[in-house]
Amino acid sequence: MMGENTSGSFIKSKNRHGWLFVSLALILLGVFLFYPIVYSLYLSTTSSRGIVQKFVGFSNYARLFQDSMFILALKNTLIFFLIQVPIMLFLALILATILNDKTIKFRGFFRTAFFLPAVTSLIAYTILFKMMFSLDGFINGVLLNVHIIKSPIPWLLDPFWAKVTLIIALTWRWTGYNMIFYLSALQNISEEIYEAAKIDGADKVKQFFYITIPLLKPLILFTAIMSTIGTLQLFDEPMNLSQGGVTSATIGPGNSLLTLSVYVYNLCFKYMPNFGYAATVSYAIVLIVALLSIIQFKVMGDKK
Amino acid sequence: MKKHYSINRILVYVFLASMFIVSVFPFYWMVAGMTNTAVEVIKGKMTFGNQTLSNITTLFTTYNMVRILLNSLKITVFTVLGTLIVSSMAAYGFQTYASPAREKAYSIIILFMMVPFIALMIPLFRLIVKMHLLNTHIGLVLTSISSVFIIFFFRQSFKAFPYEIIQAARVDGAGEFRIFFSIFIPSMKSTYAAAAIYSFMSSWNAYLWPLIILQTDKQKTVTLMISSMSSAYFPEYGVIMTAIVIATLPIIIVFFGFQKYFVQGMLGSSLKQ
Structure with a gap:
């Protein structure tokens, strides 16, 4: 997009700055969005009463229909x-x-x-x-x-x-x-x-x-x-x-x-x-x- | 022909006027309710009474409104500031330092914009419990400042920024963060205003997540308090109306003060594509 004739070290520093700028958002989204969504998918295959939690596969999904x-x-x-x-x-x-x-x-x-x-x-x-x-x-x-x-x-x-x-x-x-x-x-x-x-x-x-x-x-x-x-x-x-x-x-x-x-x-x-x-x-x-x-x-x- | 046209015209105005009454009446009723007793409110009294002072007094003494308002204010201010900084930095990073890896990361987070909150609520709640942040304002703020929608909104708006200015600043020897904070942000004020209003609205009005995470009366927000007041066994409707007026006032002020940014913020960048 810009700076075709820039040196390699500049590109490297640009890349580092790119990650610096997006890192805070990526960390927060990873912890508070990505992880919960994926973990929720796993949870949906378990059954829990209080603290006891066991894997039940798709039986929760079957239970929906009843x-x-x-x-x-x-x-x-x-x-x-x-x-x-x-x-x-x-x-x-x-x-x-x-x-x-x-x-x-x-x-x-x-x-x-x-x-x-x-x-x-x-x-x-x-x-x-x-x-x-x-x-x-x-x-x-x-x-x-x-x-x-x-x-x-x-x-x-x-x-x-x-x-x-x-x-x-x-x-x-x-x-x-x-x-x-x-x-x-x-x-x-x-x-x-x-x-x-x-x-x-x-x-x-x-x-x-x-x-x-x-x-x-x-x-x-x-x-x-x-x-x-x-x-x-x-x-x-x-x-x-x-x-x-x-x-x-x-x-x-x-x-x-x-x-x-x-x-x-x-x-x-x-x-x-x-x-x-x-x-x-x-x-x-x-x-x-x-x-x-x-x-x-x-x-x-x-x-x- | 002329006459037929004007009858249509009149019907259109009658329609507009009735829609106007429907839209605005609840606001009038809310303000009138603030001046009446509970019985008068529930019986639908439309005129102003003289209970205003007593309603306000009850609200501030029995319900500890000062503390509740400060809670809401604190949460909203930190959420808005956090959201603006984190999201705009990310959007700037994605937009200015384009790279295939970051582009991939961006498309993945955009994908998550469509996922309803309810789908991540349960693990998020357990995470907050594990982090010992349950019933804390920090927990609420920390989980609310990462908004995919606002990153998207910022990036869409940043596309119009002339990047020659950034290049010129680099030639002049300005550091990357200085360019962002002292050149870029000041020239994108209207975008920040729109994002701030959107973020302010969603934080000030939030209900489901605060309901789950803030569990004691001491920590509650205005929205939570209004909800619990109205589900009491004998609701004090005049006092509830007063609370609703106080909770709605800041938004109305922002709306009339910054109408242009407000509408832009509410509609997001969807129209710019």
Whole structure:
């Protein structure tokens, strides 16, 4: 790249400096990232009760298929993924498209307002939502007052409504964040394309589906994969939406908010610790993330 | 034709306005809640009350908020500083002193960016126990300052730096570390600002890992305290709201003060490729 006519000793010193600069990070990553990931893989083939630990091969992985709690957590997580992610990304796309229209007034103001939820901590907004959605809380109060409902909705007391609450909360927190991605990409699309489409008689809805979405495809893929990783790791929200937080017996009514990551936590720190099996579940999460990402690549990434 | 257009326009504004209310209302409610009693908060009272002082007093006396805030502050400051130094040095090393071996090391660490934290949590916890760092802030900081994402972010941004400047400084006899600290860093301020904000957010708001590693009330962070306050048998909602406001305030200030860097930091370098 540079310095073609430098001496050998200079190259050597350059190389030494290269290692010096990266060494701190490499040591820390080696100890606190690389080693745990590899060790976790080994752990997933062992079974432990307290301090006794023995090698069991793949039997932990076989156990996954018979573990009703694991299957419930997997089902819940996939429901959140399949319903929440598309709603959120679609809404973000619509908001970005509207705010990209230069004839709309107060665009900067709306952009800031929609992004604002993304600055809250996951715990803070979850607890806000838990209070707003309590049985005699704010949301039910408003809905009763405008006569949309006759009796209060048991938001956090019923398995179905608890899931709905979590989906609403997640959508509130992350839509504006995704919108910003789309908005910055839309600003790079030349207006001539839209002008030409307008002349050809395409209305705004057609423009959205035939121009905006195809052009943003790579970015939609990127946000979809980021959201997949996020959903598979859902922990803070379900834990704090349930009645007693970390100490609660079930995560949401009837474990309706039990996600895979919460299950790993429970296996380690709530029940009698079985780190081996917990590591197996965490590797199952890694595999599912990889699988879902590959599927999304195949479905959306055909044209690169 | 003209009329049809304006009805559409009105609908768009109605949509925007309702989305605005949905996005911003919880912030208003949070501030209003700070001024009300627990019962008023849970009943959804929307107007301001006069409980602010009593809520703040309870928070600072019963819950020892000063200590908790200092814990969070200390952890965040050291994590951000550590992350910036370690990650930017690494990114600089990978970028400026290109070599096949380091390139290989770089691609291996990038591969690990996709691995969810949960997959390394258990061995990391056992490692911390073995190192006698359980329930210490050092343990938390030490495990949080190695961020693959931030190394990646720095390297992407460093690609735009004109390397002739480094060459010129070498000719002038400046040492490699001096070039980095007194020429390179000052000219990359905006990149550092964006990375600092990202790192600040993730450290200040962290929950799962601090929950596992910090086990006594004395060591807890603001985030952990809010979570445990709300899972109490009789939660004091007005006090919780006050704590949430105090925990959210620093981020909002940073957001409005450095909006450009903030958004850049949150989105990372994904858009630059």
